Amino acid sequence: DQQVKQNSPSLSVQEGRISILNCDYTNSMFDYFLWYKKYPAEGPTFLISISSIKDKNEDGRFTVFLNKSAKHLSLHIVPSQPGDSAVYFCAGETGTASKLTFGTGTRLQVTL
Amino acid sequence: DVKVTQSSRYLVKRTGEKVFLECVQDMDHENMFWYRQDPGLGLRLIYFSYDVKMKEKGDIPEGYSVSREKKERFSLILESASTNQTSMYLCASSFQRGTLGNEQFFGPGTRLTVL
Numbered sequence: 001d002q003q004v005k006q007n008s009p010s011l012s013v014q015e016g017r018i019s020i021l022n023c024d025y026t027n028s029m030f031d032y033f034l035w036y037k038k039y040p041a042e043g044p045t046f047l048i049s050i051s052s053i054k055d056k057n058e059d060g061r062f063t064v065f066l067n068k069s070a071k072h073l074s075l076h077i078v079p080s081q082p083g084d085s086a087v088y089f090c091a092g093e094t095g096t097a098s099k100l101t102f103g104t105g106t107r108l109q110v111t112l
Numbered sequence: 113d114v115k116v117t118q119s120s121r122y123l124v125k126r127t128g129e130k131v132f133l134e135c136v137q138d139m140d141h142e143n144m145f146w147y148r149q150d151p152g153l154g155l156r157l158i159y160f161s162y163d164v165k166m167k168e169k170g171d172i173p174e175g176y177s178v179s180r181e182k183k184e185r186f187s188l189i190l191e192s193a194s195t196n197q198t199s200m201y202l203c204a205s206s207f208q209r210g211t212l213g214n215e216q217f218f219g220p221g222t223r224l225t226v227l
Contacts, residue, residue: 009152034215043116043202043218044155089154098143098162098206098214099170104154 003027004092006103013110019077021106023090026071030092034100035064035075038087047088048075080110115139116219118203124225131190133222135203143206144186145216146170146178148199155202161186193226200224 005024013019023033031052036044050057050064050073057064063076077084087107091100119134137144145160147170157170159178167178175197179187186205190197200223204216 004154006154036218041121041220043204043220045218046215049215091155093214098208098216099145099157099160100216101157101171102147102155104152 002104003101004090004103006088006090006106008106009104010107010109013080013108015082015110015112016079019075019080019084019108019110021075021077021088021090021108023073023075023103024071025073025092027092027094027101028071029094030101032093033064033066033073034091034093035062036089036091036102037084038089038105044089077108080108082110082112084108085110116203116205116217118201118219118222120222121220122223122225124227125190125193126227127194129190129193129226131193131224131226133188133190133201133203133224135186135188135205135219136184137186137205137217138184139205139207139217140183141205141217142183142208143214143216144180145204145206146176146186146188147202147204148172149202149221150199158188193224195226198224198226 034049035047038044091102146158147155161180177189203219206214206216
């Protein structure tokens with residue numbers, strides 16, 4: 001049972017444009033959502049997070065939006081840069097367990 | 113900077129062998145985690161630990177065990193390796209249980225191939 005879903009396995013965007021990565025979840029008990037970025041041959045690195053009581057969090061070029069009624073979150077990257085090319089994972093955290101449930105990932109390619 | 117290191121980047125083992133994957137973190141984190149990453153399946157939690165000598169099963173613990181004898185070290189053990197355990201194994205740590213939005217810091221991963 002996939003509690004966190006990323007339905008787009010890949011996405012290609014031109015440099016300078018907006019990248020929108022989507023994530024859907026089924027577990028209404030998630031209290032926090034986190035986005036991670038992963039380059040090949042490296043471990044994932046934390047990007048941005050959002051509490052379930054918020055609907056938006058922004059950090060530089062990265063903004064995460066949460067629509068709790070639709071159980072949907074999205075990561076916006078503006079403007080996209082070639083260095084953003086990586087696999088992006090969203091994850092949900094339940095309560096204070098510090099345990100994350102990850103999605104399947106979306107590979108973003110930013111082209112020149 | 114938090115550093116999470118894993119003992120090997122690449123490992124090749126034979127079916128039936130006992131395999132040890134070691135993970136060390138240097139930031140006095142309480143929580144440590146083992147995941148495997150497979151194409152199309154994302155990261156799946158195998159085991160995690162909140163404290164020394166404590167362990168809890170994740171979503172796919174079958175065929176694995178863990179050991180945490182010291183706070184900074186978390187070992188993943190494949191008692192009898194099988195070909196379906198060929199995967200990328202990732203270790204992570206985080207600061208403290210009970211804090212929401214607790215960022216996990218990952219090691220570089222170990223690519224294990226079981227022949």
